[in-house]
Amino acid sequence: MNRLSREQMAARVARDIPEGAYVNLGIGLPTTVANFLPADKEIFLQSENGLLGMGPAPAPGDEDPDLINAGKQPVTLLAGGCYFHHADSFAMMRGGHLDVCVLGAFQVSVHGDLANWSTGAADAIPAVGGAMDLAIGAKQTYVMMELLTKHGESKLVPECSYPLTGLRCVSRVYTDLGVFALGPAGASVIDLVDGVSLDELQRLTGVPLTMAA
Amino acid sequence: MNRLSREQMAARVARDIPEGAYVNLGIGLPTTVANFLPADKEIFLQSENGLLGMGPAPAPGDEDPDLINAGKQPVTLLAGGCYFHHADSFAMMRGGHLDVCVLGAFQVSVHGDLANWSTGAADAIPAVGGAMDLAIGAKQTYVMMELLTKHGESKLVPECSYPLTGLRCVSRVYTDLGVFALGPAGASVIDLVDGVSLDELQRLTGVPLTMAA
Amino acid sequence: MIDKSVASFDAAVADIFDGATVMIGGFGTAGMPDELIDALIAQGARELTIVNNNAGNGDTGLAALIKHKRVRRIVCSFPRQADSQHFDAAYRAGEIELELVPQGNLAARIHAAGSGLGAIFTPTGYGTGLAAGKETREIDGRHYVLEYPIHADYALIKAQRGDRWGNLVYRKTARNFGPIMAMAAKCTIAQVADLMALGELDPEAIITPGIFVQRVVATSAMQETA
Amino acid sequence: MIDKSVASFDAAVADIFDGATVMIGGFGTAGMPDELIDALIAQGARELTIVNNNAGNGDTGLAALIKHKRVRRIVCSFPRQADSQHFDAAYRAGEIELELVPQGNLAARIHAAGSGLGAIFTPTGYGTGLAAGKETREIDGRHYVLEYPIHADYALIKAQRGDRWGNLVYRKTARNFGPIMAMAAKCTIAQVADLMALGELDPEAIITPGIFVQRVVATSAMQETA
Numbered sequence: 001m002n003r004l005s006r007e008q009m010a011a012r013v014a015r016d017i018p019e020g021a022y023v024n025l026g027i028g029l030p031t032t033v034a035n036f037l038p039a040d041k042e043i044f045l046q047s048e049n050g051l052l053g054m055g056p057a058p059a060p061g062d063e064d065p066d067l068i069n070a071g072k073q074p075v076t077l078l079a080g081g082c083y084f085h086h087a088d089s090f091a092m093m094r095g096g097h098l099d100v101c102v103l104g105a106f107q108v109s110v111h112g113d114l115a116n117w118s119t120g121a122a123d124a125i126p127a128v129g130g131a132m133d134l135a136i137g138a139k140q141t142y143v144m145m146e147l148l149t150k151h152g153e154s155k156l157v158p159e160c161s162y163p164l165t166g167l168r169c170v171s172r173v174y175t176d177l178g179v180f181a182l183g184p185a186g187a188s189v190i191d192l193v194d195g196v197s198l199d200e201l202q203r204l205t206g207v208p209l210t211m212a213a
Numbered sequence: 214m215n216r217l218s219r220e221q222m223a224a225r226v227a228r229d230i231p232e233g234a235y236v237n238l239g240i241g242l243p244t245t246v247a248n249f250l251p252a253d254k255e256i257f258l259q260s261e262n263g264l265l266g267m268g269p270a271p272a273p274g275d276e277d278p279d280l281i282n283a284g285k286q287p288v289t290l291l292a293g294g295c296y297f298h299h300a301d302s303f304a305m306m307r308g309g310h311l312d313v314c315v316l317g318a319f320q321v322s323v324h325g326d327l328a329n330w331s332t333g334a335a336d337a338i339p340a341v342g343g344a345m346d347l348a349i350g351a352k353q354t355y356v357m358m359e360l361l362t363k364h365g366e367s368k369l370v371p372e373c374s375y376p377l378t379g380l381r382c383v384s385r386v387y388t389d390l391g392v393f394a395l396g397p398a399g400a401s402v403i404d405l406v407d408g409v410s411l412d413e414l415q416r417l418t419g420v421p422l423t424m425a426a
Numbered sequence: 427m428i429d430k431s432v433a434s435f436d437a438a439v440a441d442i443f444d445g446a447t448v449m450i451g452g453f454g455t456a457g458m459p460d461e462l463i464d465a466l467i468a469q470g471a472r473e474l475t476i477v478n479n480n481a482g483n484g485d486t487g488l489a490a491l492i493k494h495k496r497v498r499r500i501v502c503s504f505p506r507q508a509d510s511q512h513f514d515a516a517y518r519a520g521e522i523e524l525e526l527v528p529q530g531n532l533a534a535r536i537h538a539a540g541s542g543l544g545a546i547f548t549p550t551g552y553g554t555g556l557a558a559g560k561e562t563r564e565i566d567g568r569h570y571v572l573e574y575p576i577h578a579d580y581a582l583i584k585a586q587r588g589d590r591w592g593n594l595v596y597r598k599t600a601r602n603f604g605p606i607m608a609m610a611a612k613c614t615i616a617q618v619a620d621l622m623a624l625g626e627l628d629p630e631a632i633i634t635p636g637i638f639v640q641r642v643v644a645t646s647a648m649q650e651t652a
Numbered sequence: 653m654i655d656k657s658v659a660s661f662d663a664a665v666a667d668i669f670d671g672a673t674v675m676i677g678g679f680g681t682a683g684m685p686d687e688l689i690d691a692l693i694a695q696g697a698r699e700l701t702i703v704n705n706n707a708g709n710g711d712t713g714l715a716a717l718i719k720h721k722r723v724r725r726i727v728c729s730f731p732r733q734a735d736s737q738h739f740d741a742a743y744r745a746g747e748i749e750l751e752l753v754p755q756g757n758l759a760a761r762i763h764a765a766g767s768g769l770g771a772i773f774t775p776t777g778y779g780t781g782l783a784a785g786k787e788t789r790e791i792d793g794r795h796y797v798l799e800y801p802i803h804a805d806y807a808l809i810k811a812q813r814g815d816r817w818g819n820l821v822y823r824k825t826a827r828n829f830g831p832i833m834a835m836a837a838k839c840t841i842a843q844v845a846d847l848m849a850l851g852e853l854d855p856e857a858i859i860t861p862g863i864f865v866q867r868v869v870a871t872s873a874m875q876e877t878a
Contacts, residue, residue, distance in 0.1 A: 020428045022637050042428040044591075044637065048755065049679045049825050052635050053591070065682060066826040072680040079625030080591045082632035083824055085831040085859070086679075086705075087541075087763040090756030094542030094776060095609060097637050118781075125743055126752050127732035133756030133776045137542065167779040167795075233654045235863050255654040257817075257863065261529065262453040262599050265861050266817070278456060279600040285454040292851030293817045295858035296598055298605040298633070299453075299479075300537040300767075303530030307550060307768030308835060310863050331555075338517055339526050340506035346530030346550045350768065380553040380569075534767070541760070544789065544796035547770035563770065565800070570770035574791070595856065630821065631857035 002195040003176040011036040012191070013102055013144055013174045017043055021099040022092075024048065024134055027071040030102040030144050046098060048130040050089045053081020070130065090130070093137030101138035103131065105145045105170075107160045110187040110207050112170040114143065115162035128165075135166030147175035147204065154205040156180060156187060177201060181212050188212040215408040216359075216389040224249040225404070226315055226357055226387050230256055234312040235305075237261065237347055240284040243315040243357050259311060261343040263302045266294020283343065303343070306350030314351035316344065318358045318383075320373045323400040323420050325383040327356065328375035341378075348379030360388035360417065367418040369393060369400060390414060394425050401425040429590040431621055431642045435465035438615045438643045442466060442580055445498075447475040449536070449576075449607040450488055451583035454480060454507075457600035458487040459584040459617045461645060466582070467491055473498045477536070477576060479529060479603060481505035481513035492516055501576065503529035528556060531573050533606060539575035540609025540638070548573050581611035585634070588618035589625075592639030593632045601633065608638040615641040655816040657847055657868045661691035664841045664869045668692060668806055671724075673701040675762070675802075675833040676714055677809035680706060680733075683826035684713040685810040685843045687871060692808070693717055699724045703762070703802060705755060705829060707731035707739035718742055727802065729755035754782060757799055759832060765801035766835025766864070774799050807837035811860070814844035815851075818865030819858045827859065834864040841867040 004012065006029060014036035017023055022044045025031050034056070037043050045054040047069045054069060055076035063074035077083075092098060105116040117131045118124065135141055145155055156173060172190070173180040178201055179191035187205075189198060190212045202209045217225065219242060227249035230236055235257045238244050247269070250256050258267040260282045267282060268289035276287035290296075305311060320328040330344045331337065348354055358368055369386060385403070386393040391414055392404035400418075402411060403425045415422045432438040439462060442448065448466075452458030467490060476497050481504075482489030491497055493512040500522060505513050516522040527535070528550045538546050547570035551557040561572040583604040586597040594616055596604055608614040616634075621644040658664040665688060668674065674692075678684030693716060702723050707730075708715030717723055719738040726748060731739050742748040753761070754776045764772050773796035777783040787798040809830040812823035820842055822830055834840040842860075847870040 042591075044428075046637070047825070049682070050828050051825055052637055053629075064824065066824040068680065068682050068825055072682075077629055077824075080589060080593065080636070082593060082627075082629040082635050083822075083827055084635060085827050086755075086759040086829045087832045088635075090759045091541035091609065092635075092637055094756055094760075094774065095540050096542060097609075123744075125732040125736075125740055126750075127730045128752055128754050128782065129730040130755040132754040132780060132782065136775050136778070137756070164780045255817075259863070260599070262456070263602050264599055265863055266855075277598065279598040281454065281456050281599055285456075290598075290855055293815060293819065293853075293862070295819060295853075295855040295861050296596075296601055297861060298601050299529075299533040299603045300606045301861075303533045304767035304835065305861075305863055307530055307534075307548065308766050309768060310835075336518075338506040338510075338514055339524075340504045341526055341528050341556065342504040343529040345528040345554060345556065349549050349552070350530070377554045534769070538772075542775060543760070544773035544775065544791040544794060546764075546772050549768060549770065565770040568770060597856075628857065630823075630859075631854065633856075 002193050004193060006032065009144060009174055009176055012179065013142060017100055019043060022046060022097060024098055024101040024138065026101065026103040026134065028104050030104060031071060033102055046092060048089055050084050050086060051077060051081060053078040090133050093133045096137065096139060098138040100140045100142060101134045102142045102144055103134060105143045105155060106162045107155050107157050108143050108170050108173050109157055109160050110182060111184065112168045112182040113160050114165045114170050115160040116165045118163040120163050131165050135169045140171050141169050143170050143173045145175055147177040156205045156207060158207055215406050217406060219245065222357060222387055222389055225392065226355060230313055232256060235259060235310060237311055237314040237351065239314065239316040239347065241317050243317060244284060246315055259305060261302055263297050263299060264290060264294060266291040303346055306346045309350065309352060311351040313353045313355060314347045315355045315357055316347060318356045318368060319375045320368050320370050321356050321383050321386050322370055322373050323395060324397065325381045325395040326373050327378045327383050328373040330378045331376040333376050344378050348382045353384050354382050356383050356386045358388055360390040369418045369420060371420055390417065430592045430640060431590050431644065435461050435643055436468065438462065438641050439465045439469050442469060442471045444471055445473045446471060446579040447477065449477040449578040449581040449611055451602065451604040451607055452478060453599065453602040455483055455487065457584050457602050457604055459582045460487045462582040462615060462617050463487050463491055467494050467496065472496050475499040477501045477578060479503055479532065480507065481510050483507060484509045495521065497522055499523040501525040501527060503527055503532050526556060535573055535576040536606045536610045539577040540606060543575060545572050545574050576610065578611040579613065581607040581614040583607055583614065583616050585616050585618045587620045587622050587627060588616055588642040589622045589627055591624060592636030592642055593627050594618065594634040594639060595627060595631060596633055605634045608634050613640045614638055617643050617645055619645050656818045656866060657816050657870065661687050661869055662694065664688065664867050665691045665695050668695060668697045670697050671699045672697060672805040673703065675703040675804040675807040675837055677828065677830040677833055678704060679825065679828040681709055681713065683810050683828050683830055685808045686713045688808040688841060688843050689713050689717055693720050693722065698722050701725040703727045703804060705729055705758065706733060707736055709733060710735045721747065723748055725749040727751040727753060729753055729758050752782060761799055761802040762832045762836045765803040766832055769801060771798050771800050802836065804837040805839065807833040807840040809833055809840065809842050811842050811844045813846045813848050813853060814842055814868040815848050815853055817850060818862030818868055819853050820844065820860035820865060821853060821857060822859055831860045834860045839866045840864055843869050843871055845871050
């Protein structure tokens with residue numbers, strides 16, 4: 001079965017981000033979307049810890065411990081970027097000022113419920129960070145994940161069994177096996193990966209799917 | 214009967230403001246308190262329209278229409294002063310960060326209720342500005358007023374008949390005929406003006422008064 | 427390339443529609459975006475709801491908008507002033523509706539809108555006529571009134587310098603409501619004295635990040651788009 | 653003359669009492685006031701409630717405070733990290749209580765405390781386990797959770813430059829929680845790299861006005877009180 005690589009997934013997400021968009025890329029896989037944003041388009045990256053206009057990683061040796069992203073990795077600031085405090089940063093999210101945020105997920109329901117902060121394991125130390133704010137704050141919340149777990153179970157589900165991050169907040173899911181639009185009417189398929197049919201996707205996920213209009 | 218002049222009242226209020234205090238002086242008579250703050254003490258004046266460290270009026274010709282106080286008069290900024298937006302300015306008040314605010318009043322009740330924004334006249338255009346925020350925000354709200362109306366009625370009253378600005382918020386009243394402390398137990402007299410007895414004050418105000426401890 | 431600068435005041439306000447809610451920056455005349463308001467008057471939108479601290483001074487700016495009978499409703503803290511004659515006349519004639527809001531609640535409600543809060547419990551106004559009929563609650567021994575956010579379709583604000591990404595810095599007390607109105611409006615239009623090249627504004631000192639600003643117009647007729 | 657500068661870190665934290673609630677600035681290690689925390693460890697206060705975004709990294713700063721068993725309770729958004737071993741051990745041993753708060757609610761609750769609000773309706777966390785048992789309300793078709801302010805006895809924060817009136821500016825993303833924690837604590841203690849003479853900080857670019865800061869300590873041993 002054909003699958004998109006992680007780089008191909010990141011490139012696919014990047015293709016849907018228009019010039020001028022204000023975007024927050026979550027920790028982990030979503031962060032790699034930045035590598036595929038076209039250099040000739042101006043897209044504004046926000047980081048929850050208080051910067052807008054985030055640039056690429058600095059050259060080795062130029063790291064500044066006071067200039068980091070939400071994943072605590074060193075970054076740079078573009079000309080035209082700026083700094084602000086945490087209340088202002090989350091006002092940007094919660095107030096609906098971000099156009100897009102891209103998050104990873106453990107599970108997403110066909111109606112757009114998101115579970116990405118906890119597996120609910122009894123002995124785990126919980127940690128939520130900005131996930132809940134991001135999930136419900138941006139105008140569009142996109143999820144980027146492999147469609148199946150290592151055990152072959154679909155992470156696109158009728159209802160999430162893991163603890164929820166947000167209700168009815170995800171509008172699109174980018175996976176290695178296809179791109180899905182979610183909403184009150186359930187899931188529809190925007191992109192099929194070459195060689196993967198709608199029937200095959202439906203069999204793999206076990207959820208009702210239609211092709212998006 | 215001896216009465217303090219307006220200048221004497223302002224000087225009397227100024228005497229009770231300690232060095233280092235953060236102070237908001239209301240529009241009108243309270244503004245004149247600034248003229249009597251001792252030059253050798255550093256006292257921080259805040260203006261609701263977004264400045265802290267307000268200095269005196271500029272020299273004629275040096276007025277800047279972008280540098281005004283709450284009364285929309287030209288002012289200056291001291292070295293060490295700063296500017297901020299309206300939400301931050303009122304967070305300073307509402308959050309209890311100001312030590313003292315001084316306001317004028319139509320009426321104050323012996324328990325500290327304040328009426329200073331409206332006479333309740335049916336045909337008046339109402340306007341409240343920052344009065345309600347100031348009244349309840351500062352650690353200490355002082356009122357500065359003449360004790361009697363032009364018709365000889367006491368403005369220190371058992372209960373306010375004018376529309377309220379704030380409940381139980383005034384701790385002290387500076388008048389031309391004496392200085393009063395207010396609280397749950399009612400009004401007590403801190404200062405008598407020379408030649409005005411407690412009995413005389415009680416007769417003029419019609420409210421029960423004791424000497425403050 | 428993203429360039430939020432607009433070549434003229436007329437173009438900047440062209441799509442403001444009849445019945446829109448428009449926040450207008452300024453405390454008295456400090457920070458009032460006179461040129462944008464003049465363009466709005468020329469544009470002709472009517473039945474506006476205006477959010478401002480005051481209700482106009484003299485004959486210019488917001489006062490002129492009221493004089494031209496474009497305002498159906500005004501939300502403000504301090505309408506009555508020595509030179510608020512145009513508002514006073516319209517109000518007495520019953521042509522304009524007034525929602526009077528304590529100044530700090532006005533700021534907090536605008537800020538709440540920009541921050542995505544659904545409502546806030548504020549102590550200001552508790553027990554007064556301006557809280558009549560509103561929900562109240564005692565929390566930790568203090569009394570609060572429940573107040574709701576104030577959103578707007580447009581904000582017209584005045585800043586000192588801006589750039590093509592919409593970053594803004596202000597001048598002295600003309601800052602006042604600008605930064606929070608920019609957060610609370612769907613479309614924020616800023617007039618600036620100077621349009622700077624990208625990167626010329628100190629990133630540590632930008633007061634309004636460009637995300638909150640949709641259009642920038644330079645007052646200088648000689649403006650160059652950076 | 654008002655001089656909020658304090659000659660030593662030890663003197664700055666001397667009165668922090670057992671059981672105090674202490675906000676500590678920083679996002680990870682950016683903005684963490686290590687020297688103030690070291691002084692607090694040396695000072696010996698115990699049973700502290702700590703408010704921070706994280707729960708310590710590595711062996712320094714907040715992690716060291718936890719390692720020394722001074723923390724009874726922590727309010728944070730993201731305790732679990734690759735190098736949060738001291739928190740992890742204390743948590744698993746049942747020695748430390750955790751209140752987990754979504755990061756934006758943490759910021760908003762701190763800001764609400766500093767701003768004198770009694771409570772706020774926030775959309776974050778609605779329908780999730782972190783809102784379990786909390787009051788909710790639908791407002792204009794959206795669901796919100798009622799959250800209460802987080803106040804503190806002390807805030808320990810790190811800034812880049814300060815002056816004797818307590819005005820502060822920060823450096824890059826080390827700003828993070830500093831400005832809002834300064835607003836929410838009864839006593840805010842800021843460590844700064846440089847103590848400037850009064851008036852040297854640009855009044856347009858001061859991020860934390862001195863009213864929110866009670867003590868300033870310069871990291872430089874050569875500090876001069878301006």
